[in-house]
Structure formats: C-alpha cells, structure tokens
Amino acid sequence: MSEPLWLGLDPVDSAVEERHLExxxxxxxxxxxxxxxxxLTHVVRSAGAxxxxxxxxxxxxxxxxxxxxxxxxIVGQWSGAFVLEGSxxxxxxxxxxxxxxxAAGEAVAQGRSGESGRAALFPGQDALVxxxxxxxxxxxxxxxxxxxxxxxVDASTLLDPSGYVRPRFAGGRLxxxxxxxxxxxxxxxxxxxxxxxxxx
Numbered sequence: 001m002s003e004p005l006w007l008g009l010d011p012v013d014s015a016v017e018e019r020h021l022e023x024x025x026x027x028x029x030x031x032x033x034x035x036x037x038x039x040l041t042h043v044v045r046s047a048g049a050x051x052x053x054x055x056x057x058x059x060x061x062x063x064x065x066x067x068x069x070x071x072x073x074i075v076g077q078w079s080g081a082f083v084l085e086g087s088x089x090x091x092x093x094x095x096x097x098x099x100x101x102x103a104a105g106e107a108v109a110q111g112r113s114g115e116s117g118r119a120a121l122f123p124g125q126d127a128l129v130x131x132x133x134x135x136x137x138x139x140x141x142x143x144x145x146x147x148x149x150x151x152x153v154d155a156s157t158l159l160d161p162s163g164y165v166r167p168r169f170a171g172g173r174l175x176x177x178x179x180x181x182x183x184x185x186x187x188x189x190x191x192x193x194x195x196x197x198x199x200x
Contacts, residue, residue, distance in 0.1 A: 003086060003087045004057050004058060004059070005057075005058040005070075005084065005085070005086055006055060006056065006057055006058070006084070006085045006086075006108045006111060006112060007036075007055070007056040007058060007074075007082060007083070007084055007085075007108075008053065008054070008055050008056075008082060008083040008084075008085070008103075008104030008105055008106075008107045008108035008111075009021075009025055009028075009053060009054045009055075009056065009078065009080060009081075009082050009104055009107070010044075010051070010053040010054075010080050010081045010082070010096070010100040010101070010103040010104040010107070011024070011052070011053075011079075011080040012079075012080040012081055012096065012097060012099075012100040013051075013080070016051075016052050017052060018041040018043075018052050018118055021041050021052050021053075021054055022039065022041055022054070022118075022120035025039055025041075025054045025056065025120070026039065026120065026121065028074075028077055028078060029056065031077050032070070032073050032074065032077060034058055034070065035058065035059045036056045036057055036058050036059060036121060037057055037059055037121070037122070037123050038055075038056065038057035038111065038119065038121060038122055038123070039054065039055075039056050039057075039119070039120045039121035039122075040054060040055045040056075040107070040110070040111045040117030040118060040119055040120070040169070041053075041054050041117065041118045041120060042054065042055060042106070042107040042110050042111070042116060042117050042118070043116075044103045044106040044107055044110070045106075046102045046103055046105070046106040048099065051103055053103045053104055053106065053107035054107055055107040055108045055110065055111030055112075055117060056111075057111065070084065071084055071093045071095065074095070075095055080096060080100055080104075081094075081095060081096025081097055081099075081100025081101045081103070081104050082094070082095055082096060082101075082104050083095075083101055083104045083105050083108060085105075085108055092105075110169075111169075113172065114169045114170075114171070114172035114173065114174075115169065115170075115171075115172075116168070116169055116170065117168065117169045118166055118167075118168050119166060119167050119168065119169070119174060120166065122141065122142045122143070122167065122174060123141060123142040124140050124141025124142050124143075125141060125165065127140040127141050128140070128141060128159075128161040128163075128165050129161065129163055130161075131158045131159065131160045131161075131185060132158065132159060132161075133155060133156050133157065133158060133159070134146045134153050134154070134155060134156075134157045134158070134159050134186070135155035135156070137159060137176070142174050143165075143167050143174050143175070143176050144173040144174055144175060145173065145175050145176070146159060146175075146176050146178055146186070147175055147176065147177050147178070148177075148178055148179070148186065149177050149178065149179050149189050150179065150180070151180065153178065153186055157184075157185070157186055158184070158185040158186070159176075159178060159185065159186050159187070159188075160181055160185040160186070160187050161187075161188065162187065162188075162192075164188065164190075164191065164192045165188050166188065166190045176188060177189040177190075
C-alpha cells in the first residue's frame with residue numbers, strides 16, 4: 001500500500017494564528033475539490049522565528065505525485081509557499097520562497113511523525129457531536145486518549161464536545177485535553193470563543 005500524499009502549507013506571514021490558518025486551509029481544500037482526512041496546524045521554527053504552518057494528509061495516493069496536476073492548481077489558489085510529498089524517500093514538489101518551503105516541510109515532517117500538531121480535521125470527527133462517555137471516544141474517532149488538564153476523569157465521565165474538538169498530537173498519538181464543564185461533564189480545553197477569526 002502506497003504512502004499518502006502530504007501537503008505542507010506556509011502562508012509566509014508570521015502573524016497568522018492557528019485558528020485563522022485552519023479556516024484558510026479548509027477553504028483551500030474545498031476550492032481545490034480535494035479530500036483530506038487530516039488537517040493539522042503547527043508552530044514551526046525551521047525558518048527562524050516561530051510561525052504557523054499547516055500539514056494536510058490527502059486521501060489520494062502519494063505515488064501519483066509526479067503526474068498530479070495538483071501543484072499547478074495550488075499555485076493558482078494559494079499565495080504562500082507549499083510542499084507536496086508522497087513517500088518519505090520519493091520526489092517532493094515545492095513552490096514559494098525558501099523559508100516558506102522550509103516551514104511547510106517542517107509541518108509535513110511533524111504531521112507524518114505525529115510529533116506535534118493541532119488537528120482541525122481528523123478521522124471520526126463527525127462522530128463527536130453529542131455527549132458520550134470518555135471511554136467511547138477512541139472507539140469512534142482517531143483520538144487515542146482524553147486527558148484532564150486538572151483532576152481526573154473516569155471511563156464513564158461524559159465528554160460534551162459541543163461540535164468543536166481540536167486534539168493535538170504528542171508522541172504519535174492524538175490526544176484531547178479536557179476541563180470540567182457544567183453538570184459534571186468535561187469539555188475540550190480549547191473552546192471556540194477563545195479565539196476570534198475574522199470572517200468565520
């Protein structure tokens with residue numbers, strides 16, 4: 001089975017925040033009419049000062065990279081830098097300024113390894129729309145564990161996702177941090193109202 005095709009995106013703007021970048025990337029995928037099962041935002045440092053970049057695991061096969069028109073389509077829709085990678089030892093297509101390509105490449109490396117990254121899109125995300133026991137979360141989606149920021153949760157504790165869940169990768173596992181919510185439930189530590197994103 002071939003490795004998936006990965007897209008790394010850097011907006012070439014160090015002021016872009018993770019919340020805004022996730023919307024821009026999801027809008028880009030819709031405009032390109034391509035499917036992905038994982039969209040991650042990352043804080044990368046390869047280009048000097050910390051900046052936000054994104055990695056995307058596309059559902060298409062990575063071994064068709066050389067013949068794919070996708071790169072040309074991205075150039076027409078994306079003003080920043082990007083890299084397209086199939087297999088880890090295969091060809092890489094790149095576009096944009098050098099530091100942006102570095103940042104996009106670092107984002108892909110983090111995404112591939114599961115070293116870090118905040119997930120705006122992940123397998124099973126659609127199942128997290130109504131309260132469910134913490135023990136059921138790994139059964140319905142890619143989140144491996146639910147971790148309390150304070151205190152403890154047991155298997156029967158209810159998670160109320162409220163339609164907004166942004167887990168993070170650490171050590172190759174997708175983890176969701178939670179905090180106590182009303183009525184004895186837990187809720188994701190990152191809440192929608194914490195950050196404003198103009199236009200979204």
